Amino acid sequence: MCDAVRAMTLSRDEQILLAALARLVMIADRELSEAEARHAADLARKLELAPSEWEAIWDEATRTLPSAPATLAAAEQLERVEAREAIYELVYQLASEATIVDDEWDLLEALDERWR
Secondary structure, three states: OOHHHHOOOOOHHHHHHHHHHHHHHHHHOOOOOHHHHHHHHHHHHHOOOOHHHHHHHHHHHHHHOOOHHHHHHHHHHOOOHHHHHHHHHHHHHHHOOOOOOHHHHHHHHHHHHHHO
16 A cells, blocks of 8 residues: 555545546556556555445446546545545556556646646
8 A cells, every 4th residue: 555545544535536537547548458457446455445335436436527627627626635645646556557648647747737
């Protein structure tokens, strides 16, 4: 588990944001690598959630944050610095499971701009 997540717990809304951002990373290169799929599934363990809980969060993220603009708007509303750091670290780890493509960099940079 990453240090930022180990030190704190993400709220349900923060978990939903994480799931939405993870989805954006996974679809950014139009290819789902085995490493990305494994890492995304491993987020439940890192967050100490049962797989069924993570699946419910993933489904809610898909319904409530269906697009990049909606997800980035939600990210902009996140004020808790510790949650921002934890989410960014987890999203960065997911993106770096393979070569980081331009769309993934764009997403990471958009988060950095909003959370700076």
